[in-house]
Amino acid sequence: KNLRILEAQVDKQGPYFNGEQFTLVDSTYAPLFLRMKHLFDTVKFYEPEELPRIKSWSENLLVLDAMKNSVVGDFSEIFRHFVRRKGNGGYIDTLMG
Template identity: 30%
Template sequence: MSQPITLVSHLLCPYVQRAAIVLLEKGVPFTRKNIDLANKPDWFLAISPLGKVPVLQVGEAAIFESAVICEYLDETQAPPLHPADPLARARHRGWMELGSAILNDIAGVYSAPDEASLQLKAQQLAQKWAQVEAALSGGPYFAGVEFTLVDAVFAPVFRYYDAFEAIAPLRANLSLAPWPQIEAWRRALAQRPSVQQAVVADYPQRLLAFLQQRKSFLGALLQPAAASCTL
């Protein structure tokens, strides 16, 4: 791109990570501009009608919503991360939507006020993961040896499980162990340079601190385990 690229972001947002991963996969130079979502500046609200990150600034133009940003980058920058076949591309977009639905269920897990509510969300997650497991074959990535936009969507999802699986009372119900293909996919994505570089070095500590600060059942479980860290 000849125009300067800025990714307006927040240090913990998984949707920001999607956009960062795609930019890194395509080798597009960009700068990051982190904002405080609890105190959104006026300039940000002027370019983000929904008041959410990420926003991709391309010169003077602003693009909002992570899915739109990823699609724009894939249409304008090589190498393509969507399949060439229209039917396969449409199916991949569907799995990307499922990735967003899983993120919503994860938010329900860390916001659940009691154990019963958390277990309900865990069951909903298990149903979705069973569908994902059935769709995988061969690996190491979602569609085989080629990294795609589906991988960019799911890589940030797996980071939550590092925190969940550190909590003994949750290991049985919030674990990916029942799905070996998903576990292998998770490990492969964790080794991808773009995935590693999409977050700051102390991201795991920041995520633990964020979860600990939730006034929820999960937050209470995390109180003794979370590292001291400020967002």
């Protein structure tokens, strides 16, 4: 539901939240999108095709060098381990199996 609300706010042309200019909104959401991407590899908790603006926006953010260089090489495994450890018994943990 919340992603659908956000979808309606994202600029139609992109590539960023407000259009051509990278803003604080983009820098705030980029880490969230990175974590969503790594979780999505394990848990399909939304359908990206149903949120085309968010899908495009997140893809545009995740290809930035700053994002690629912001985490260690095995971040995906570290993050999944963190979710399992800290979220023991939580919603995402139960989806991860």
